[in-house]
Amino acid sequence: MAVDEIPVIDIAPLVARDPAGAAATGAAMREASERIGFFYIAGHGVPAALTQNLFSTAARFFALPEEEKATVKVNKRHRGWIGHGGAKMYGTAKADLKESFVWGLELPEDDPDVAAGTPLMGPNQWPAALPELRPALYGWYEAVVAAGHAVLRGLALSLGRDMDFFAKPFERPLARGSAIWYPPQPPDLGREQFGVAPHTDYGGLTLLAQDMTGGLQVKGTDREWVMAHPIPDTFVVNIGDLMHRWTNGRFHSNPHRVVNTSGKARQSAAVFFDPGFHAVVDPRDLLEDPAQAKYPPIACGEWVVGKFDKAFQYRAPATPS
Ligand SMILES: O=C(O)CCC(=O)C(=O)O
Ligand SMILES: [Fe+2]
Numbered sequence: 499m500a501v502d503e504i505p506v507i508d509i510a511p512l513v514a515r516d517p518a519g520a521a522a523t524g525a526a527m528r529e530a531s532e533r534i535g536f537f538y539i540a541g542h543g544v545p546a547a548l549t550q551n552l553f554s555t556a557a558r559f560f561a562l563p564e565e566e567k568a569t570v571k572v573n574k575r576h577r578g579w580i581g582h583g584g585a586k587m588y589g590t591a592k593a594d595l596k597e598s599f600v601w602g603l604e605l606p607e608d609d610p611d612v613a614a615g616t617p618l619m620g621p622n623q624w625p626a627a628l629p630e631l632r633p634a635l636y637g638w639y640e641a642v643v644a645a646g647h648a649v650l651r652g653l654a655l656s657l658g659r660d661m662d663f664f665a666k667p668f669e670r671p672l673a674r675g676s677a678i679w680y681p682p683q684p685p686d687l688g689r690e691q692f693g694v695a696p697h698t699d700y701g702g703l704t705l706l707a708q709d710m711t712g713g714l715q716v717k718g719t720d721r722e723w724v725m726a727h728p729i730p731d732t733f734v735v736n737i738g739d740l741m742h743r744w745t746n747g748r749f750h751s752n753p754h755r756v757v758n759t760s761g762k763a764r765q766s767a768a769v770f771f772d773p774g775f776h777a778v779v780d781p782r783d784l785l786e787d788p789a790q791a792k793y794p795p796i797a798c799g800e801w802v803v804g805k806f807d808k809a810f811q812y813r814a815p816a817t818p819s
Contacts, residue, residue: 503724504716505530506732510541512648521655528656528749535737535750536716538729539705542645546731548638549707553765555634556677559599562627570599570623572812576674577601578623582681583811593811594694595758598678601635603670611670616775617803618672639675639769642705642733646673646771649703649735657745657784667777668702672802673769680713680756680764693756693764699738700805701772701798706734711764716754726754740772740801743793746781775799 507526511519530537559567564581572578577600583593601622605612612620624632647668654663680693693713708714710728716736718724726734742751758764773779780795782788807813 503534503718504536504538504726504734506538506540506729508541509539509645509648509652510543512652513541513543513645515651515661520652520661524652524654524656527649527652531653531656531737531741531745531749533750534716534719534724535742535752536726536754537735538726538732539645539649539735540732542648542733544638544641544645544733548641549767551634552638552677552707552767553709555628555630556599556679556767557765559625559628559631559677560597560679562625566625566627569627570625572600572810573623574813575602575618575620576806576810577620579625580810580812592691592695595683595691596678596680596693596756598676599631599635600674600676601639602672602674604636611775617799618806619775635675635677638767639673642675642707642769643671643673643771645733646703646705646769649705653741653749658786659784663783664773667773667779667798668771670774672701672772672775672798674772675767675769677767678765680758680766682761682763683758693758694754696753696755698751698753699736699770700802701738701740701770703741703771704734704736704738704768705771706736706766706768708734708766709764711758711760711762713756713758713760713764714754714766715757717752723755738770738772739805740779740798743796744779744781745784746790746792772802773798 511523567579570578572580580598582597650664651661708728714726715723737749737751739751777798778795781791
């Protein structure tokens with residue numbers, strides 16, 4: 499198992515929009531994206547103190563009594579608390595052993611998209627019992643979205659496009675923040691119990707901060723599971739299914755899973771950085787010869803809603819009692 503199978507890439511030149519360094523940084527991202535679909539980023543500009551504050555504040559949220567957390571139970575817009583049992587990857591036997599709190603781009607009810615009832619868009623839900631949750635999570639989210647834009651600049655350059663190729667489709671992104679809590683896993687739960695069962699991410703890019711516990715595993719090129727060890731002050735970035743399609747299959751949306759065998763609780767926090775609801779993902783945009791496209795164009799919003807409907811218990815149609 500190669501230790502450097504998942505490379506660490508310093509994206510400072512992309513954060514600074516430095517044309518000389520940006521192309522080489524983008525080329526390193528492209529190499530990792532085509533081979534394994536995962537890389538770490540350093541030099542991302544997200545202050546370590548913001549991530550620490552997110553973890554400590556989220557831990558206080560998860561420690562609240564169930565009835566407090568239930569006041570912000572996940573709603574149809576996919577904002578709020580998802581308790582244990584609420585997320586189950588397709589085709590797996592058991593629900594993931596985790597709980598999470600999910601939020602996204604904050605939009606008022608009178609925003610034209612929200613007023614039109616566009617799925618997944620709208621205001622967030624914040625718990626009255628923990629007013630500091632909102633600034634801790636939202637400040638971190640905005641910094642991570644900015645880092646996500648820097649990553650997109652590198653990927654755009656690596657694909658022979660202008661640095662800002664992805665800026666427009668990722669305007670008003672369906673980016674979701676998720677603070678995740680994995681309880682200690684009892685050893686007698688058997689081999690089928692995962693923190694997160696093997697899956698690919700649905701969208702554009704995922705940027706993930708993890709605490710020092712470890713447990714994230716990535717399919718290696720030799721088909722072994724490779725540990726994505728925690729590296730301080732980095733984010734793990736991975737390619738999602740939409741970016742796989744957009745690049746006509748060149749970038750790899752790689753299966754990964756979480757197994758928390760530490761005997762302790764584990765925390766992670768992700769931004770699932772997906773294009774805007776109305777963005778069209780069309781591989782012809784990134785091909786020299788459009789006739790080579792393997793996938794028809796798809797609308798981002800429809801795709802993401804379709805995936806959510808399968809993965810989350812709360813979206814299942816009510817069964818008549
Ligand atoms: O917590 C982690 O390390 C990864 C979580 C993950 O893969 C996901 O939520 O999609
Ligand atoms: Fe994932």
